[in-house]
Amino acid sequence: HRFKDRVDHVVKALIECQTSRPDGCISAIPNGDKVWEELRKGVIRSQGFDLNGLWSPWYTHHKVFAGLLDAHTLSGSSDALKVASKFGDWAIELTKGLTPEQWQQMLVTEYGGMNESLAELYARTKEDKYIQLARKFYDKRVLDPLVNGKDELSGKHSNTQIPKLVGLARLYELTGAKDDRKAAEFFWNTVVDSHTYAIGGNSNHEYLGPAGKLNDRLSSNTAETCNTYNMLRLTRHVFSWQPSVKAAD
Numbered sequence: 001h002r003f004k005d006r007v008d009h010v011v012k013a014l015i016e017c018q019t020s021r022p023d024g025c026i027s028a029i030p031n032g033d034k035v036w037e038e039l040r041k042g043v044i045r046s047q048g049f050d051l052n053g054l055w056s057p058w059y060t061h062h063k064v065f066a067g068l069l070d071a072h073t074l075s076g077s078s079d080a081l082k083v084a085s086k087f088g089d090w091a092i093e094l095t096k097g098l099t100p101e102q103w104q105q106m107l108v109t110e111y112g113g114m115n116e117s118l119a120e121l122y123a124r125t126k127e128d129k130y131i132q133l134a135r136k137f138y139d140k141r142v143l144d145p146l147v148n149g150k151d152e153l154s155g156k157h158s159n160t161q162i163p164k165l166v167g168l169a170r171l172y173e174l175t176g177a178k179d180d181r182k183a184a185e186f187f188w189n190t191v192v193d194s195h196t197y198a199i200g201g202n203s204n205h206e207y208l209g210p211a212g213k214l215n216d217r218l219s220s221n222t223a224e225t226c227n228t229y230n231m232l233r234l235t236r237h238v239f240s241w242q243p244s245v246k247a248a249d
Contacts, residue, residue, distance in 0.1 A: 007075045011068070014083050023093070024086035026064055029057055040094055044105045048157060051109040058137075061091070062112030062163070069120050081124060088121050092133050107139040110160040115167030123174055134171060139164060146183040151190045154210045158195075158203035161187075162230035169237035181241065188238050191231065192246075201228045 017026050025036070035052040038044075049056045065087065071080035091114075098106070118134035121127075142161055145152045153161065165187045172180035194211035196202045201223025209217045239247040 004075045007071045007077060007080075011071055011077050011080045011083060014064075014068070015079060018083055018086060024090035026083070026087055027057075027061070029054055029060065032057065036094055039106065040097065042098060042102050044102055046105050046108040048108070048160070049110055051106065056110040056112070058114050059110045059112035061087075062114045062117055065117035065121070066113065069117060069124075072124065084117075084121055085125060085127075085130075088118060088130050088133065091118075092129055095133070095136065103136055104140055107137065108141075110157070111137055111139075111164075113163035113167050116163065116170045119167060119170045119174055123170075131171070131174065134167065137164075137167070143168070143183055146187050146190075147179045149182075149186050151194065151211050153190065153195065153208045156208055157206055158208045159206065159224060159226040159230060162191075162227060162234060166230060166234050166237065169234060173237070184234065185238060185241075188231075188234055197223055199223060201225075202231070203227050 014026055018024060025032075029035075031053065035054050035057070038052050043052070045052050051057055065084055068080045068084040068087070071077045072084070095103070115134045115137040118130045118137065122131035122134065142152075142156065143164060146165070165184045168180040169184040171177060172184065190211070191202055191208075195208050195214075197214055202208065203222065203224050204217040204219055205221045206224050235247055
């Protein structure tokens with residue numbers, strides 16, 4: 001019971017944070033409100049991990065969403081789902097005026113598995129607005145080539161990409177959209193066959209390199225743990241669609 005008590009305590013504290021402001025946002029990011037106001041107006045300065053001066057803010061928010069959804073799953077906290085829904089409503093309201101071009105510009109910055117959490121929010125609430133927002137968290141630059149069976153992963157930050165595909169895997173399960181599955185399976189096979197070390201991890205200094213050329217990318221900073229964890233999560237989806245020894249291994 002002590003773990004459930006701790007989960008309930010954290011959820012209660014997040015409710016206090018959320019009700020202390022009118023918009024449903026939960027954030028401890030310095031200067032967050034100033035930057036969100038810029039984004040709302042379509043002012044976007046986006047780099048790999050920097051969004052208008054904030055360090056990967058959607059990635060950070062994804063962690064809160066994922067935690068709330070886990071609290072709902074594992075401890076049966078209906079309050080956690082309510083907090084996540086209000087947080088999702090804030091994200092919808094914040095981004096509703098952005099053009100498709102502005103979205104793509106914003107998604108250059110790492111956004112974690114926002115698409116997965118919003119898809120999961122839809123699965124539990126059956127409210128279409130959440131899956132519509134999940135679909136907007138789609139980085140065309142990275143995901144379109146994967147849908148088309150092209151490996152353009154060299155030079156890309158590995159763990160930025162994996163959660164995007166876990167999200168597409170979940171969206172496929174909820175909607176049956178074949179392109180989502182195609183991208184997830186192609187990515188999984190490509191990373192496993194062409195970008196993975198013998199120990200089962202991938203990346204060197206957090207980045208992927210040319211396909212099939214790993215022997216000259218050996219250092220003390222290979223196989224980031226985040227990547228291994230997220231690849232195992234993606235593998236769970238791939239295995240459930242078509243069980244295989246390869247996926248089990």
